[in-house]
Amino acid sequence: GQQVMQIPQYQHVQEGEDFTTYCNSSTTLSNIQWYKQRPGGHPVFLIQLVKSGEVKKQKRLTFQFGEAKKNSSLHITATQTTDVGTYFCAGVANSGYALNFGKGTSLLVTP
Amino acid sequence: DTEVTQTPKHLVMGMTNKKSLKCEQHMGHRAMYWYKQKAKKPPELMFVYSYEKLSINESVPSRFSPECPNSSLLNLHLHALQPEDSALYLCASSRLEKLFFGSGTQLSVL
Numbered sequence: 001g002q003q004v005m006q007i008p009q010y011q012h013v014q015e016g017e018d019f020t021t022y023c024n025s026s027t028t029l030s031n032i033q034w035y036k037q038r039p040g041g042h043p044v045f046l047i048q049l050v051k052s053g054e055v056k057k058q059k060r061l062t063f064q065f066g067e068a069k070k071n072s073s074l075h076i077t078a079t080q081t082t083d084v085g086t087y088f089c090a091g092v093a094n095s096g097y098a099l100n101f102g103k104g105t106s107l108l109v110t111p
Numbered sequence: 112d113t114e115v116t117q118t119p120k121h122l123v124m125g126m127t128n129k130k131s132l133k134c135e136q137h138m139g140h141r142a143m144y145w146y147k148q149k150a151k152k153p154p155e156l157m158f159v160y161s162y163e164k165l166s167i168n169e170s171v172p173s174r175f176s177p178e179c180p181n182s183s184l185l186n187l188h189l190h191a192l193q194p195e196d197s198a199l200y201l202c203a204s205s206r207l208e209k210l211f212f213g214s215g216t217q218l219s220v221l
Binding site: 031033035041042043044045048088090092098099101102103104106 | 151152153154156159167199201207208209210211212213214215
């Protein structure tokens with residue numbers, strides 16, 4: 001079945017440093033989504049990427065979808081303490097019907 | 112702020128108890144979901160309702176029984192749970208495949 005792998009599992013940065021998490025699927029995805037879950041909170045939708053090679057920006061966050069629609073990345077420029085949380089990618093296979101979540105990357109930002 | 116409301120926020124129950132989790136959304140979404148999330152793990156899909164009909168059951172044990180009384184409400188009935196069922200139970204609705212999660216019910220089974 002479809003698997004969505006995400007790395008790294010954990011990342012600890014100093015405030016102001018950049019951060020990147022990577023997501024890779026074993027099968028071609030129809031779209032990929034990113035969610036953020038703060039400690040003690042629930043996942044919150046960030047963005048959806050649909051097109052091959054798509055790049056979207058939200059302030060300091062940059063999301064990319066690979067040309068083959070099998071991988072994606074989330075890059076945060078100049079992290080802030082408010083960026084703390086777990087970032088999940090979630091993909092829908094071309095032949096599938098439900099989101100498959102990656103294991104998530106937990107980001108810790110120290111001042 | 113989430114527009115998917117879940118009650119209760121916390122629940123402690125014994126293995127012989129019967130309880131229900133409730134979820135409500137008024138965004139007009141026609142797909143609703145139950146997810147289970149263990150600490151430091153991703154959400155795991157349990158059930159999907161589409162237009163008030165159960166469309167996906169991810170091989171969930173029968174001690175979990177979902178119900179969708181109408182397009183705005185989703186319940187999860189719990190009976191004879193095991194301690195390993197302790198987790199955060201998340202309800203979600205979707206529009207164009209984007210999920211909107213509720214705050215969840217933190218369930219502890221003793």
